[in-house]
Amino acid sequence: MNNQIPVIDISAILSPSNVDADGAQTSPEALQAAQNLYDAFSTWGFCLLKGTGIPASQRQDLFRTAAEFFTLPEDKKLELHVRTGGVAWRGYMPHGGEATHGHLDHKVGMYFGPEHPDDHPHAGLPLHGKNRFPDDSVPAMRPAVLTWIDEITNLGKALSDAISLSLGLERQYMREKYLAPEPVAIVRCFKYTAPKTPSAGQQAWGIGEHTDFGYLTLLTTDAPGLQVKSPSGDWVDVPLDDDYIICNVGDMLDQMTGGRFKSTPHRVVPPPQGTSRISVPFFFDFSWDAKMEYLPLDHLPALTPEEQAIAKARWEQTTFTGVSGVWAQYLAKKVKKVFPDLQLPDFEHNAKPSTRFNVAVDTAVNA
Numbered sequence: 001m002n003n004q005i006p007v008i009d010i011s012a013i014l015s016p017s018n019v020d021a022d023g024a025q026t027s028p029e030a031l032q033a034a035q036n037l038y039d040a041f042s043t044w045g046f047c048l049l050k051g052t053g054i055p056a057s058q059r060q061d062l063f064r065t066a067a068e069f070f071t072l073p074e075d076k077k078l079e080l081h082v083r084t085g086g087v088a089w090r091g092y093m094p095h096g097g098e099a100t101h102g103h104l105d106h107k108v109g110m111y112f113g114p115e116h117p118d119d120h121p122h123a124g125l126p127l128h129g130k131n132r133f134p135d136d137s138v139p140a141m142r143p144a145v146l147t148w149i150d151e152i153t154n155l156g157k158a159l160s161d162a163i164s165l166s167l168g169l170e171r172q173y174m175r176e177k178y179l180a181p182e183p184v185a186i187v188r189c190f191k192y193t194a195p196k197t198p199s200a201g202q203q204a205w206g207i208g209e210h211t212d213f214g215y216l217t218l219l220t221t222d223a224p225g226l227q228v229k230s231p232s233g234d235w236v237d238v239p240l241d242d243d244y245i246i247c248n249v250g251d252m253l254d255q256m257t258g259g260r261f262k263s264t265p266h267r268v269v270p271p272p273q274g275t276s277r278i279s280v281p282f283f284f285d286f287s288w289d290a291k292m293e294y295l296p297l298d299h300l301p302a303l304t305p306e307e308q309a310i311a312k313a314r315w316e317q318t319t320f321t322g323v324s325g326v327w328a329q330y331l332a333k334k335v336k337k338v339f340p341d342l343q344l345p346d347f348e349h350n351a352k353p354s355t356r357f358n359v360a361v362d363t364a365v366n367a
Contacts, residue, residue, distance in 0.1 A: 003230050005238060006040040008033060011051030013162045014155075025161075025171050037159075038166035041249050043231050045264030048244040049159075049218075054151045056242060062148050062189075063222050065141040066278050069110065069134055070191045080132045082111055088129025089113075089335070098207075105207045106195050106270050112145050112187040114153070122288055125328075126335050127184055148280070149187055152218050155245065156183065156284035159216065167257070168299050178215070178286045184331065186283040192225065194273045206268035206277070211318065213334065214250040214285040214327075221246070223277035229265045251318040252286075252330070256295050259303055259311025263318070286327040294323050322349040 010033050012018055018027030025031060040047035069077070077092045085091035093109045112131050122128040133142040160174040192206040206225060219226075226238040226246070238246060254263040271277045286292070303311065319334070330349070 003232065003234060003236055005044055005046050005048055005228060005236065006036065007048045007050060007244070008036045008040060009051040010037075010049055010159065010162060011053065014051070014053055014158050019171070023171060025165055030162075031165065034162045034165035037162050041163075041166075041261040043262070044228070045254075045262035046228050046238075046246070046248045046266070048239070048241070049155075049247050050241075050243050050245075052155055052245050054155065054245070058144070058147055058151060059220055059242065061140065061144040062220070062280060063278055065138055065144045066110070066189050066191070066280070068138045069141055070108065070276075070278075072134065072137055076134070076137060077108075080110075080134065085111070085132055086129060087124060087126050088116070088131075089127055090129065091132045106204060107190045107192045107206055109188050109190040112149065112189065114149055114182075114185050115146065125288070126331065127186060128288075145187070145189075149185065149282075152245075152282045153183065153185055153284070156185075156216060156218060156282070159218075159247070167260075167295060167297060169295070178290045178327075180287060182287060183215075184285040184288055184327070186285065188279075188281050188283075190279045190281075192268060192271055192277040192279065194270045194275070204270055206270045209265050209267045211263040211265055211314075212248060212250040212283065213319075214252050214283060214330075216250060216253065216284045217246075217248050218282040218284055219246040219248075219279060221277065221279040223271060223275070225269045225271060225277045226279070227267050227269060235267075250283075250285075251315075251320060252292070252323070254311070255315055255318075255320055255323050256292075258294060258297060259308065259314070260297065260300065262311075263314065285331075288326075288328045288331075290327045292323050292325055292327055292330070320349060324349050 012027050012029035013033050015027070015030070018030045019025060037047065078094065080092040082089065082091040082093050082097070090111050090113060093111060095106070095108050096104055098105045098107070113127060115130055116123060116128045120128060131142070131145070133145070135142060157175055157179060160179060161171050164171055164173040164175070195204045221240070224237060224240050227235045228238055230236045248266070249261045249263050251263045254261055268279070
């Protein structure tokens with residue numbers, strides 16, 4: 001198998017002229033793009049998207065304002081500490097705030113999400129609320145980030161149509177059943193640096209080997225460093241190209257497809273000393289109240305016994321023990337350590353809270 005991450009042109013998927021009056025996809029190019037997506041997600045679990053229609057200037061604004069923010073004095077950034085951001089879970093995460101399998105990640109970050117008004121139906125629940133921007137010192141960051149969120153959300157919805165088609169479902173099946181009325185969107189802006197005092201004989205990681213939790217991740221970055229485990233088991237560097245959005249399958253989508261799509265391990269190598277890497281992952285998840293069910297895929301060929309065993313082995317490495325309930329129940333269990341004073345419901349099909357986050361949030365703060 002070719003040890004290169006698949007590149008998929010999705011411009012035909014995004015074109016309104018390729019959809020008829022009944023909402024069906026009519027373009028052979030779009031249907032081929034959907035098939036290419038299936039091939040990529042069923043082998044690599046990753047792909048590089050081109051033809052996204054997102055202007056290069058928006059990506060440039062995002063990285064420029066992020067770089068400006070991260071060069072601010074630490075005490076200025078700490079004014080926006082995520083600990084004081086309330087249940088919306090927005091703000092600055094200093095070094096040491098995240099870890100992978102007990103090892104600290106070498107990065108700092110800003111946590112963002114869609115802007116939710118005070119009268120939003122989910123106001124007061126985790127991951128819903130208003131952002132915290134350095135409006136006095138980097139005023140251009142707010143429009144840059146919010147514009148990016150709008151663009152990448154639209155891309156995620158269109159990509160969901162392609163996923164539906166690739167699985168032999170109605171074009172808007174994923175969008176209508178799992179994303180309406182609005183997806184849960186979690187945006188991170190990370191700055192990776194080399195460790196100041198590398199441990200002798202130990203490889204340091206920007207972020208260690210892991211898989212992503214939910215539905216899809218859409219990522220842009222300004223420097224190399226991301227590595228993906230290939231279908232042959234080798235670690236492969238993800239190429240850097242300004243025209244690409246990196247996309248990968250999450251653990252829940254893997255299970256919902258019965259293992260046809262794969263949630264693939266990946267990691268980040270720290271940049272060389274004296275340099276940095278900015279990365280903006282967009283965790284595009286199901287709506288808060290989405291009813292979680294296995295996708296109806298009996299019309300597709302069944303996995304072989306070997307493929308089923310491999311899928312089961314993948315699932316045993318996640319926190320999921322099944323697909324049921326609503327998405328909010330999975331999220332509540334995941335963030336339970338972050339919000340220790342909230343009475344979040346337990347849920348048997350998400351076996352344990354995330355151990356990634358080292359900072360508990362004061363939910364009494366109304367940021």
